[in-house]
Amino acid sequence: MNGLKFIRGNLFLIGIYIFVLATLIFTLFPVIWLGLLSLKTQLQAFTYPPLFIFRPTFKHYYEVIIQSNFFRYFSNSMIVSLGSVALSLIIGVPAAYAFKKCEFRFKNHIISWTLATRMLPAMVYVIPYFVSFQYLRLIDTRMGLIIAYLTFNLPIVVWTMNGFFAQFPTSIEEAAKIDGASTWQSFLYVVLPLSTTGLIATALIIFMWCWNEFIFALVLTRREALTATIAIINFMAYEGIEWGKVAAGAMIVLIPVIFFSIMVRKYMAKAMFSGAIKG
Amino acid sequence: MKIKAREQRIYFFWLLPFLIIFGVLTIIPALLNFYLSLTPWNLIRPGSQKFVGLCNYISMASDSRFWNSLWVSFYYIFIPVTIQMILGFLWALALRPRLKGTQVIRTLLLIPMVIPPVIVGLTWKVLFTPNLGGINYYLKMISIQGPDWLNRPFTAQIAVLMAAVWEWSPFVMLLLLAAMENLPSEAMEAATIDGVNKLQMVRFIVLPLIKPVMIIVLLFRIMDALGILPLVFVMTKGGPASATEIINFYAYMSGFVYYKIGYAASLITVLFALVFALNWYFLSAVAKQG
Numbered sequence: 001m002n003g004l005k006f007i008r009g010n011l012f013l014i015g016i017y018i019f020v021l022a023t024l025i026f027t028l029f030p031v032i033w034l035g036l037l038s039l040k041t042q043l044q045a046f047t048y049p050p051l052f053i054f055r056p057t058f059k060h061y062y063e064v065i066i067q068s069n070f071f072r073y074f075s076n077s078m079i080v081s082l083g084s085v086a087l088s089l090i091i092g093v094p095a096a097y098a099f100k101k102c103e104f105r106f107k108n109h110i111i112s113w114t115l116a117t118r119m120l121p122a123m124v125y126v127i128p129y130f131v132s133f134q135y136l137r138l139i140d141t142r143m144g145l146i147i148a149y150l151t152f153n154l155p156i157v158v159w160t161m162n163g164f165f166a167q168f169p170t171s172i173e174e175a176a177k178i179d180g181a182s183t184w185q186s187f188l189y190v191v192l193p194l195s196t197t198g199l200i201a202t203a204l205i206i207f208m209w210c211w212n213e214f215i216f217a218l219v220l221t222r223r224e225a226l227t228a229t230i231a232i233i234n235f236m237a238y239e240g241i242e243w244g245k246v247a248a249g250a251m252i253v254l255i256p257v258i259f260f261s262i263m264v265r266k267y268m269a270k271a272m273f274s275g276a277i278k279g
Numbered sequence: 280m281k282i283k284a285r286e287q288r289i290y291f292f293w294l295l296p297f298l299i300i301f302g303v304l305t306i307i308p309a310l311l312n313f314y315l316s317l318t319p320w321n322l323i324r325p326g327s328q329k330f331v332g333l334c335n336y337i338s339m340a341s342d343s344r345f346w347n348s349l350w351v352s353f354y355y356i357f358i359p360v361t362i363q364m365i366l367g368f369l370w371a372l373a374l375r376p377r378l379k380g381t382q383v384i385r386t387l388l389l390i391p392m393v394i395p396p397v398i399v400g401l402t403w404k405v406l407f408t409p410n411l412g413g414i415n416y417y418l419k420m421i422s423i424q425g426p427d428w429l430n431r432p433f434t435a436q437i438a439v440l441m442a443a444v445w446e447w448s449p450f451v452m453l454l455l456l457a458a459m460e461n462l463p464s465e466a467m468e469a470a471t472i473d474g475v476n477k478l479q480m481v482r483f484i485v486l487p488l489i490k491p492v493m494i495i496v497l498l499f500r501i502m503d504a505l506g507i508l509p510l511v512f513v514m515t516k517g518g519p520a521s522a523t524e525i526i527n528f529y530a531y532m533s534g535f536v537y538y539k540i541g542y543a544a545s546l547i548t549v550l551f552a553l554v555f556a557l558n559w560y561f562l563s564a565v566a567k568q569g
Contacts, residue, residue, distance in 0.1 A: 250401055
C-alpha cells in the first residue's frame with residue numbers, strides 16, 4: 001500500500017525531471033551546436049553523421065579576429081552601446097528622479113506616452129530616421145546610432161529608475177536637506193550612491209539592448225559604423241556561406257551578453273515589467 | 280511654501296532635457312513618416328517627393344503582397360505567442376521550487392532571450408539547413424526524411440515559428456516565476472492541509488492568483504510579437520514566396536530594397552495603426568477585468 005504510493009509519488013518527480021531535462025536540451029543544444037560549428041573545418045561541418053568529438057580548429061576565430069575587419073565592428077558596437085548608455089543615463093536619471101518629485105499637469109500623460117512609444121515596433125522609426133539622418137549627414141556614423149538608440153533607451157531608464165526611486169525612503173532625503181544640502185547635492189551625494197544597484201542593473205540592461213539591436217544598425221550604417229551583429233550577417237551574404245566563420249563571429253558577440261545577463265538576472269524581471277523589452 | 284515652489288522649478292529643469300530630446304526623437308519621426316506616406320518618393324528618382332495625397336494607401340488596397348503580409352503578421356502574432364505562454368507557464372511550474380539546481384537552470388534558460396536576435400536566427404538557420412547535422416539528422420534517426428525546411432513555404436513558416444518560440448518562452452517563464460514567488464503561502468498551505476492534489480492546486484489556486492500577471496505578460500508578448508523581424512531576415516528573407524513576410528519586413532523590403540520610401544512609409548502607418556488597435560483592444564479588455 002505504502003510502496004505503491006511511494007512509486008506514484010516518485011513517478012511524478014521523475015516526470016518533472018524528464019521535462020526539465022528536455023527543456024534544457026531544447027534551450028541549450030542550439031547554442032552548443034553553433035559553438036561546435038565554430039570549431040569545425042568546412043569539411044567537418046558537413047560530415048555525416050555529425051561530429052561531436054573532433055580535433056577543434058581555431059582557424060575561424062583567427063580569421064575573424066585578425067584577418068577581417070571584425071575587430072573594428074566589435075569596437076563600433078562597444079562605442080555605440082557605451083555612448084548611448086552614458087547619454088541616456090545622464091539625461092534619463094535626473095528626469096526619473098524629477099518625475100517622482102515634481103507635480104504638474106499632464107504628468108501621468110507624459111509617463112504613459114513614454115511607455116507607449118517604447119511599445120511600438122522599431123520599424124516605425126526607421127524610415128523617418130533614415131530620411132532625416134541623410135539630411136543631417138548622420139548616416140553611417142556612430143553618433144547617429146547613439147542618438148537613434150536614445151529613442152529606446154530613455155524610456156527604459158526613466159521607467160526602471162523611477163521604480164527604484166519610488167522605493168527610496170524620503171526620510172533620508174529630508175535628513176540631507178536639514179543638514180543644508182541643496183537639491184542637487186542631496187541627489188548627487190545621497191540618493192545616487194544609495195541607488196547604485198539600480199543604476200548598474202539599468203545600465204547593463206540598456207547596454208545589452210544596444211548590443212543586440214538590429215534594424216537601426218542595418219539601415220543607418222554602411223561601412224564605417226557597422227556594428228558586430230550586422231557584420232555577422234555580412235559574413236553570410238557571400239556565396240557559399242562559410243559556416244565556421246559565421247559561427248565564430250557569433251560566439252564572439254555572444255560572450256559579453258551572456259556574461260552581463262548572469263549579472264543582472266535578479267533585476268531582469270523587474271526591468272521587463274517596466275517595458276524593457278528588446279524589439 | 281516658497282521653497283517648495285522653487286524646488287519644483289529646479290526639478291522641472293531636470294526634466295526638461297528629457298522632455299525636449301525624447302519629444303524630438305518620437306514626435307518628429309511620427310509626423311515625418313506620415314508626411315512621407317503621402318508622397319510617391321522613390322530613392323532612385325530624385326525630385327519625386329511631391330505631395331500626392333492618399334495614392335499610396337489606395338494602391339495598397341490592391342497589393343496582394345500587402346494583404347499576404349498582413350495575414351502572415353497575424354499568424355506570427357497569435358500562434359507563437361500562444362505556444363510561448365503555455366511553455367513558459369509549464370517551465371515556471373517545473374522550476375518553481377527554490378533549490379540550488381533550479382536557480383542555475385533558470386539562469387541557463389534565459390540565454391535565448393538575451394542573445395542578439397540575429398544570432399537566434401543564425402542558430403536556427405544552422406539547425407534547419409540540411410547536411411549541417413541539425414534537425415534532419417535526428418529525424419532520420421527515427422526514419423523520417425526531413426524536408427529542405429527553409430526552402431518550402433509551409434516548413435519555412437514552421438522553422439521561423441520554432442525560433443520565435445525558442446527565443447521568447449523564457450521571457451514568459453521569467454515573469455511568471457516572479458509572480459509565483461510573490462503568491463501568498465497561506466493559501467497553498469491551507470490547500471495542502473485540505474488534501475488538494477498538485478493538479479488541483481495549479482488549476483484552482485496558482486492559475487487564478489497569477490492571472491493578472493499572465494494577462495500583462497500576454498499583452499507584452501503580443502505587442503512585441505512582430506519583433507521577430509531579425510529572425511525572418513536571417514532565416515528566410517521573407518521567403519519562400521513571401522510565406523514568412525511579416526508586414527514590417529515587407530516595409531523594410533519596399534523602402535530599402537526597392538527604394539520606394541513613400542510606399543514603405545504608408546505600410547508603416549498601417550502597421551502603427553494595427554499595433555495601436557491591438558494594444559488598445561487588449562488594454563481595455565484588461566481594464567474591464569479590473
